[in-house]
Amino acid sequence: MSELQSRQRYALCVEYDGSAYNGWQIQPHAPSIQQALNEAISVVANEQVECTGAGRTDTGVHAAGQIVHFDSSGQRSLRSWLLGVNSNLPPDIAVIWVRPVSSEFHARFSAISRTYRYVILNRPVRSALERNRAWWVHAPLDLERMQAAANFLIGEHDFSAFRAASCQSHSAVRQMAELSVSRSGQNIIIYCRANAFLHHMVRNIVGSLVRVGKAEEKPEWMSYLLKAADRRVSGMTAPAAGLTLMEIGYPPGAFGAQPYTGNELRDT
Secondary structure: OHHHHHOEEEEEEEEEOHHHOOOOOOEOOEOOHHHHHHHHHHHHHOOOOOOEEOOOOOOOOEEEEEEEEEEEOOOOOHHHHHHHHHHOOOOOEEEEEEEEEOOOOOOOOOOOEEEEEEEEEOOOOOOOOOOOOOEEOOOOOOHHHHHHHHHOOOEEEEOHHHOOOOOOOOOOEEEEEEEEEEEEOOEEEEEEEEOOOOOOHHHHHHHHHHHHHOOOOOOOHHHHHHHHOOHHHOOOOOOHHHEEEEEEEOOOOOOOOOOEOOHHHOOO
16 A cells, blocks of 8 residues: 555656657557657656556657656656656657646546647648658648638537548547648648547548648538548548647646746756
8 A cells, every 4th residue: 555655646748750650559569659658767767667648649640749647656856757758768759848646637538638730731842851740732722622621520520431440439429629721831730629539530631621622622521521421431541740749638737736847957
């Protein structure tokens, strides 16, 4: 009992470039973000630690705000956790902040929303620099048409038309709070925020929006897809490279203490 009482739960915010990994979840014979974090945290904790993430990103998908929790009996300062874990991680994974949390906090099940960003490079020629961070679409895309189509998906719907065949979720009903389409230079930026997402849901939505942007379908086609609830009639699955998990939303007070970000090391 005393050993259980001495264990502390911590939350981490993690960013990563997913290009070299087979997604978040541990795989038997392939590198994963979760495995790299487990190993780095275990070194600092001096014990075997297994972390839990808020979102199971796929192969090649990135994150700017993945939230992770783990339990440890290791007595370390927040500074030691932050700097120690980062020093044991590969260059394409970094912990942004760390904070102690209640044992009731759960990175996945306590979350009330997820926000993803998808980037489309919309220009005639491909990019060498953004090949792992954006989907290159050379044909001109009409943003007004894409946003009009996106508006049909706002609210609570059955998103069966946008779920992967391998999706294991019991229900395809999700609450889409935001689906915006904007342009920044040569990039088209799509933000999706919902209570939760189905497997490949964002990428399948993006693939359908691109068909509308190319004028291959009318914006009203998205309404038809919702009613059809059939993945076979919607657009292609957009490449993983353009997708980034940006933020995980939690109820007010879910974290408790302020995070340790390393800024405390700066001279004031």
